[in-house]
């Protein structure tokens with residue numbers, strides 16, 4: 001079995017669902033259930049004995065030691081993180097605690113566990129750390145895309161904390177020999193995405209008749225990857241990645257934010273037209289840019305394609321259509337997240353636990 005951390009969040013939950021749908025191997029899912037963790041994401045696994053959910057912190061060493069001893073995973077996949085750049089600007093402390101100190105504790109627990117494994121299990125063990133393209137900093141319009149050798153130049157408290165965790169993972173390999181893999185992925189989008197991030201926020205606000213706030217001139221460029229493609233890339237790296245290596249994961253879809261928002265509006269115009277016949281694009285408003293906002297990220301994902309034969313299955317057109325349709329089909333999920341009802345449910349679920 002494998003231990004997944006942060007598996008109630010956006011990418012982690014998609015990963016757990018895909019993992020259990022595509023193979024028989026069990027998952028222990030350790031998640032603190034911060035505001036971003038939502039057990040409803042895993043509703044379909046409630047009676048699936050292969051999924052064991054544990055509410056807890058990756059910074060809790062005693063809990064980590066207990067889980068590792070009890071479940072004896074063959075791999076750890078670390079998604080757990082504070083992940084929202086805006087929140088990191090307003091309150092960086094949690095980002096340092098979870099992304100840096102938490103990763104450190106997880107590495108130390110993994111090291112102790114791994115060192116005591118019998119030789120064959122020791123040789124097969126993997127620690128896969130999920131990171132972001134934001135660690136590389138920002139690009140000028142004509143710069144080549146980030147390769148794995150690009151300098152690490154994080155610009156926000158979020159990306160700095162992720163870069164710090166990437167360095168720790170690298171050092172635990174070089175110093176202690178821990179069999180690690182690191183992935184640096186571009187912006188994800190898809191089902192179960194918390195509506196504080198660009199794409200789900202635009203869909204949800206558009207349908208609610210609210211304004212669609214665009215930072216600055218809307219010309220910040222990101223590479224976008226459908227979340228299930230990210231999950232398949234992680235599975236592939238876990239299976240065949242070279243130890244100690246970093247793999248960039250991207251969708252070959254560089255687009256300015258304003259184009260993303262216009263695409264979302266056009267899809268909604270088609271799939272759920274406004275009663276007054278006007279386009280949702282009329283709801284777009286421009287707001288003051290956030291401080292230190294990186295202008296462009298672009299991922300060169302040729303290494304994972306060359307070495308591991310991985311390529312994304314979705315184009316942006318197919319992925320964004322699926323995403324918009326998912327939000328239209330799942331209004332209860334959106335409502336629970338917006339009203340915070342998912343948190344009450346968690347409180348009830350764990351009352352007296």
Ligand SMILES: NC(=O)c1ccc[n+]([C@@H]2O[C@H](COP(=O)([O-])OP(=O)(O)OC[C@H]3O[C@@H](n4cnc5c(N)ncnc54)[C@H](O)[C@@H]3O)[C@@H](O)[C@H]2O)c1
Pocket residue numbers: 005006007008009010011012030031032033034035036037038056057058059078079080081082083084098102130131132133162184185186187188189194
């Ligand atoms: N979303 C993206 O576009 C993107 C792109 C590249 C990489 N990443 C990375 O992928 C990972 C997952 O991102 P996401 O978008 O799913 O984030 P998310 O914020 O949706 O989910 C994070 C999950 O981690 C949990 N968590 C937070 N602190 C924890 C702690 N101390 N202990 C245990 N669990 C904790 C939360 O409860 C939540 O379920 C992160 O490491 C992020 O840096 C995200």
